[in-house]
Amino acid sequence: MAVSEPDRSTAADEAGAAAEIALLGQPNVGKSTVFNTLTGLRQHIGNWPGKTVGRKEGWIELEGQQQRLVDLPGSYSLTAGSEEEQIVRDYLQHQQPEVVVFLADAVALERSLYLLSEVLALHKRVVVGLNRVDVARRHGIHVDAQALARALGLPVVPLVARDATGISELLASVEALRRAPERCQPSPPQVRPRSAAALARIAERIRPAAPAPYDPHWLAQKLLEGDPQVREWAEAWLSAAEWEALDDELHRHEEVVLDILGARCDWVQSIVQAAVERPRAGQASWTDRLDRVATHSVGGPLLLLALLAGVLGLTFQIALPLQGWLDATVVQTAAAGAEALLAPAPGWVSGLVVDGVITGVGTVLTFLPILAIFFTLMGLLEDSGYLARVALLLDRLMHAVGLHGKSALPLTLGLGCNVVSVVGTRIIESRRERLLTILLAPLVPCSARLAILAVLAPIFFGDWALLATLGLIGLNLAVLAGLGLLLHRTALRGESSAFLMELPLYQRPQLRTTMYHVYAQLKEFVHKAGTVIVLAATAVWALSSFPGPGIESSALAQIGHWMAPLGDLMGLDWRLIAALLSSFVAKEVAISTLGILYGLGEGAQGLAEALPAAVGPASGLAFLTVAMLFIPCMATVAAIRQETGGWRWPAVSIALLLGVSVLGGIAVYQGALLLGLGGGA
Amino acid sequence: MIRRVLAELHAAGGAVDRRQLARRLAISPSMLETVLERLDAAGYVEGVTASAAACRPAACRECPVGPACAGGGGGSGPQRLWCLTEAGRRAAARPD
Numbered sequence: 001m002a003v004s005e006p007d008r009s010t011a012a013d014e015a016g017a018a019a020e021i022a023l024l025g026q027p028n029v030g031k032s033t034v035f036n037t038l039t040g041l042r043q044h045i046g047n048w049p050g051k052t053v054g055r056k057e058g059w060i061e062l063e064g065q066q067q068r069l070v071d072l073p074g075s076y077s078l079t080a081g082s083e084e085e086q087i088v089r090d091y092l093q094h095q096q097p098e099v100v101v102f103l104a105d106a107v108a109l110e111r112s113l114y115l116l117s118e119v120l121a122l123h124k125r126v127v128v129g130l131n132r133v134d135v136a137r138r139h140g141i142h143v144d145a146q147a148l149a150r151a152l153g154l155p156v157v158p159l160v161a162r163d164a165t166g167i168s169e170l171l172a173s174v175e176a177l178r179r180a181p182e183r184c185q186p187s188p189p190q191v192r193p194r195s196a197a198a199l200a201r202i203a204e205r206i207r208p209a210a211p212a213p214y215d216p217h218w219l220a221q222k223l224l225e226g227d228p229q230v231r232e233w234a235e236a237w238l239s240a241a242e243w244e245a246l247d248d249e250l251h252r253h254e255e256v257v258l259d260i261l262g263a264r265c266d267w268v269q270s271i272v273q274a275a276v277e278r279p280r281a282g283q284a285s286w287t288d289r290l291d292r293v294a295t296h297s298v299g300g301p302l303l304l305l306a307l308l309a310g311v312l313g314l315t316f317q318i319a320l321p322l323q324g325w326l327d328a329t330v331v332q333t334a335a336a337g338a339e340a341l342l343a344p345a346p347g348w349v350s351g352l353v354v355d356g357v358i359t360g361v362g363t364v365l366t367f368l369p370i371l372a373i374f375f376t377l378m379g380l381l382e383d384s385g386y387l388a389r390v391a392l393l394l395d396r397l398m399h400a401v402g403l404h405g406k407s408a409l410p411l412t413l414g415l416g417c418n419v420v421s422v423v424g425t426r427i428i429e430s431r432r433e434r435l436l437t438i439l440l441a442p443l444v445p446c447s448a449r450l451a452i453l454a455v456l457a458p459i460f461f462g463d464w465a466l467l468a469t470l471g472l473i474g475l476n477l478a479v480l481a482g483l484g485l486l487l488h489r490t491a492l493r494g495e496s497s498a499f500l501m502e503l504p505l506y507q508r509p510q511l512r513t514t515m516y517h518v519y520a521q522l523k524e525f526v527h528k529a530g531t532v533i534v535l536a537a538t539a540v541w542a543l544s545s546f547p548g549p550g551i552e553s554s555a556l557a558q559i560g561h562w563m564a565p566l567g568d569l570m571g572l573d574w575r576l577i578a579a580l581l582s583s584f585v586a587k588e589v590a591i592s593t594l595g596i597l598y599g600l601g602e603g604a605q606g607l608a609e610a611l612p613a614a615v616g617p618a619s620g621l622a623f624l625t626v627a628m629l630f631i632p633c634m635a636t637v638a639a640i641r642q643e644t645g646g647w648r649w650p651a652v653s654i655a656l657l658l659g660v661s662v663l664g665g666i667a668v669y670q671g672a673l674l675l676g677l678g679g680g681a
Numbered sequence: 682m683i684r685r686v687l688a689e690l691h692a693a694g695g696a697v698d699r700r701q702l703a704r705r706l707a708i709s710p711s712m713l714e715t716v717l718e719r720l721d722a723a724g725y726v727e728g729v730t731a732s733a734a735a736c737r738p739a740a741c742r743e744c745p746v747g748p749a750c751a752g753g754g755g756g757s758g759p760q761r762l763w764c765l766t767e768a769g770r771r772a773a774a775r776p777d
Contacts, residue, residue, distance in 0.1 A: 079722060110712040114719070225723065255772055261719045262683035269682060269712060278709060288704070295698060392698060399693075500690060500717070500726075500763040503698045 020068045020095060021060065021174060024088065025103030026115055027074030030131045030161040034103060035071045037164050038171070048073075048087050062175050070097065076111065078118040079227050086229060092122040093213050099174050100126045106136035106143045106158075109276060113268040116152075120188040121218055125181055127173045128156045129166070141278050148275035153185040189267035195259035199224070202253070205246045209237035223250055224257045287385075287505045294389045295503075301393060305470065307386070311377040312469050315370055316458050322369035323455075324608060331362035351545055352538065355596060361537055363595025363607050364529050364588055367455045371525060374454055375447075375518045382517075383509035390415075392503065397477065401484035407437040414444030418632060421446075422639040436487055438640055439653055442632035443480040443660075445473055447521070448587035449628055455591055456627075459611050460620030468621065475668075476628045479660060528586060536589040540582055540596050556597075570626065570665035571619035571673075580626055586633050618672035625668040629661035682706065684772075686716050687725060690765050691773030717763055725769035 023038075025031045039058025048055045056071040072091060073084035092100070100123050104112035119126065130145055149156040155173045159166035177183055191199060202220035210216050222230040223246075235243050293299045335358045342350040381387055391412040398407050407428065414421030421441040428434040445453075453472060458465040543556035559581075560567070560574020567577045575597040583590035591607075598610040615623070631654045632640070640650045685706055690697060703713040720726040765773065 076718070077722065081722060108711045108714075110709065110715045111718075114715050255775070257723055258683055258687075258725070258772060261716075261723060265682050265712070265716050265719065268715065269708060272709070272712065276709075288700075291698070291701065295701070500697050500699055500702065503700065 019098035020070050021062075022070050022072055022091065022095075022097040022100045023103065024072045024100055024119065025074060025131075026076050026105065026112055029074065029103045029105045029112065030159075031071060031074060031103050033161040034101075034129065034131070034159070034167070034170075035069065037161065037167050039069055053083050053087055060171070062171065062178065067098075070095075075115065077115060078122070079222065079225055089122060092119065096213070097123070098125065099177050101129055101170065101174060102126050103129045103131050103159075103161075106130050106133045107139060107141065109143060110268050110272060113271055114264055117189050117264040117267050120186050121221070122215075124186055125177060125184050126154050126186070127170065127177055128152065128154050129159045129161075129170050130156055131159045131161050133158045134160045134165075141276065144275050144277070148271065151271045151274040153187055155183060189263040191256070191259045191263045195253075195256040198249075198253040198256050199260075202246065202249055205242070205249065206234055206238070209234075209242070211237070221260055224253065224260060226257070287503075290506055291389070291503065294386065295392055297396070300389065304390060304393060307381065308473070309466060309470060311374065311381070312454065313466050314377060315373045315454055316465055319370040319373045320458055323366050326366040326369065327363075327608065331358065331366055334358055334362065348545070352541060355541055355545070357534060357537055357541075359537075359592075359595050361529050361533055361592060364533055364592045365526070367451070367591065368522060368525070370454050371451055372518060372522060374451070375521045376514060379514035379517045380509040380511075383507070383514050385503070385506045388503050397481055398484065401481045401488060407433060407440075410437055411441060411444050414441050414446060416447055418442050418444060418446045418636040419639045422636060422643055425643065435644070435649060436484070438643060438649065439487065439656060440480055440484050442636055442653060442657060443476065443483065443629065445476050445628060446587070448633070451525075452583075452587055452590055452627055453624060456594075456611075456620070456624060459608050460615065460624070461617060462612075468624070472621075472624055472628055475625065475664070479629055479664065483656075483660065525588070528588065532586050533589055533592050536582060536585045537592045537596060540578070540589075540593045544578075544597060566662065569669070570622045570662070571616070571669040572623055572626070572665070573615075573619075576615065576619070576623050580623070580630055583627065583630060584634055586635070587627075590627060616677070618669055618677040621672050621677065622665045622669035626661045626665040629657060629664045631657045631661070682708065682712075683716055683720065686713070686720065687765070687769055687773035690726070690763075691770060720769065721763070724766055725772060726763045727766050728763055 023031055023035055035056060035058065038060050044057050046055050047053065053073050058069050058071075059066050060069045061067070070091070072088050075082065075085040075088050078085055078089045091097075100119065102112075102116055102119060104116065116126070116128070128148070130143060130148065133143065133145075136143060143158075145156045145158045155177060157166050157170045157173050159170060161167070190196070199217065199220045202223060203216040206219050206223070207216040210219055219230055219234070223234060234246065238246060294303055335354050338358055339350055339354050342353060378387075394412050398411065407425075410421045410424030410427065413424045418441050421444060422438055425434045425437045425441070428437060450473075453469050457469045457472075461468045540556065543559075544554045546555060547553065556578050557574055560578050563577050564574060567573060572580075575594070578597060579590045579593040582593040594611065595607050598607060598614060611620075631637075637650045637654065640653055641647060644650070686702070689702055689705065699713060700710055703710045706713070708716075717726055721728060
């Protein structure tokens with residue numbers, strides 16, 4: 001058994017110093033500051049024997065005598081989880097310091113008291129230095145030192161270590177305790193009688209073999225806590241048969257550990273209740289009041305729906321006129337100018353530039369006002385702290401369909417981008433849960449699909465755009481939940497559980513922060529328009545122009561006609577199908593494709609005029625349904641391949657979503673026809 | 682208290698806000714944090730941490746869940762997300 005024996009070869013030993021004083025506390029509690037203040041330059045720094053952890057000791061004067069002060073490493077508990085924790089408990093048991101100065105943090109007293117509860121199991125002569133009382137006061141936390149002392153049965157000295165306030169009182173308290181050790185009357189945590197009996201039985205099993213100074217009761221507690229070092233010791237001390245019997249006993253009582261931990265926590269709570277006052281912070285109360293609605297099982301979704309309706313309504317109201325103006329003045333003018341400029345060039349050059357690039361990319365860019373307003377409003381909601389509540393609501397939906405709590409975070413990230421969502425599944429260790437989440441991730445309406453919805457819904461549905469948009473998002477989430485439930489109950493069975501998260505306090509949104517995010521998102525969108533969408537628009541134009549003559553004789557039309565029987569069931573003509581297929585490159589490409597395919601030919605007009613004239617509401621609804629549920633974009637497929645290590649799961653994802661979207665499109669189109677909405681494209 | 686934390690997590694229909702749970706249990710958020718740390722050490726709850734095998738291809742700072750993940754980019758900050766482990770679910774389901 002390796003026990004840390006402190007290095008005694010110091011100058012002060014030669015001076016004949018007697019027993020030691022130990023300084024103990026959790027990390028960052030101000031221990032070094034107190035140590036330096038107490039010892040000044042009279043310090044010796046080395047290593048704990050056999051350890052890489054530094055050992056500091058110094059000298060203090062108590063009642064005219066030099067006493068060694070040992071600065072123990074900071075630790076949160078006394079289970080052998082780290083070298084520091086092993087050193088502290090070895091020291092307390094083997095060295096038996098005369099007094100332990102325990103530094104507690106007045107700001108986070110609970111954590112300090114938990115460590116103290118463990119220290120008291122090994123050492124009773126403790127003076128508590130209550131540090132950072134000034135910071136606690138500023139946080140509105142009042143710790144009554146006298147009440148704390150009464151509750152603990154130990155002397156307590158308030159401190160502000162960084163300006164040495166309370167240091168002389170601390171020394172005086174240590175001196176007083178040396179003179180009258182009976183001043184310490186702590187009442188350590190007590191486990192319930194049932195568990196106490198189990199602890200006693202285990203202690204009796206190990207008692208005959210346990211060497212001094214180890215307390216069999218402490219060893220029994222640590223064995224039940226699964227302490228690796230104590231298990232190793234016990235195995236070495238006992239015969240094979242004795243160890244086997246003890247191990248059986250430990251397994252029979254494995255949940256006694258909950259009583260041991262629970263007793264310590266209850267003890268901490270009783271001390272805190274006796275000594276700490278925390279006035280309710282106004283900001284927290286404000287957050288609490290809002291959260292009573294925002295996270296309510298009924299009120300929460302209703303508020304989300306109302307906010308979403310508000311965001312979309314405002315987006316449509318403000319941005320649509322701007323979009324129309326941009327289309328009429330910028331795109332149409334640019335197209336006319338380019339056409340005139342390229343008149344001498346071959347026809348295909350003019351076609352490529354005007355009908356392909358300007359119409360395709362221009363159509364996408366005219367929607368920048370829509371995206372700017374949408375992203376700004378969503379950014380304000382995010383900055384206010386509200387969107388974190390959406391994660392909580394989404395998790396409830398996930399839980400209802402049997403998904404593990406860890407799935408909620410990556411799926412919520414999917415509201416921004418599905419690629420991020422797929423990569424985010426790395427937090428899920430279980431392969432089953434991870435695959436299930438990856439398969440569902442592309443069904444979370446990402447910002448690109450929400451942009452398509454925001455752009456096309458007003459074109460297809462006019463005054464009914466808001467209702468249609470909310471309905472389509474609702475349908476998307478319903479399919480996500482339904483598919484999750486189906487997969488959970490069939491192919492990827494398993495148990496779900498809740499998770500605990502930290503919701504941020506609500507705050508007034510910072511316009512500057514929000515605008516920075518909006519700028520970053522629009523920049524990304526424009527960059528995509530200048531790269532991926534230009535290439536895709538060029539390809540779509542080429543496929544829709546050759547071999548010709550006319551768009552109806554193009555290669556794209558031939559592919560589209562080949563898929564016509566399926567399209568007919570959904571009310572989608574070949575151009576709408578081509579737009580859907582092109583969205584595989586990037587979701588926004590569907591808009592540029594529609595711009596090219598519906599803007600080509602004689603009397604070309606903007607998408608906003610051309611589309612409603614050519615596509616009925618039932619077909620429009622079916623198109624948007626399929627677009628929302630359609631196969632993941634290329635980047636998401638690549639992310640799925642990377643995360644699953646092969647092509648099998650990307651293929652499953654594509655097949656699954658293709659089936660779901662086609663079935664969804666057929667159901668919505670046929671249902672819309674039954675309701676009397678005009679079809680036909 | 683410690684069994685109530687497990688029971689509340691087990692019974693919750695989805696995500697639970699730490700502040701709301703602390704209020705329901707009539708304890709401070711700092712107390713709940715301490716309880717969670719101890720339950721984590723005993724293997725009854727686990728912090729949401731990206732698995733090393735899954736993380737290998739990318740650096741933590743590039744990971745979208747880095748700020749929330751104890752093992753990743755957010756490792757230096759406080760743990761923000763917790764789940765029940767299998768042992769935690771078993772213990773919570775068993776009557777006290």
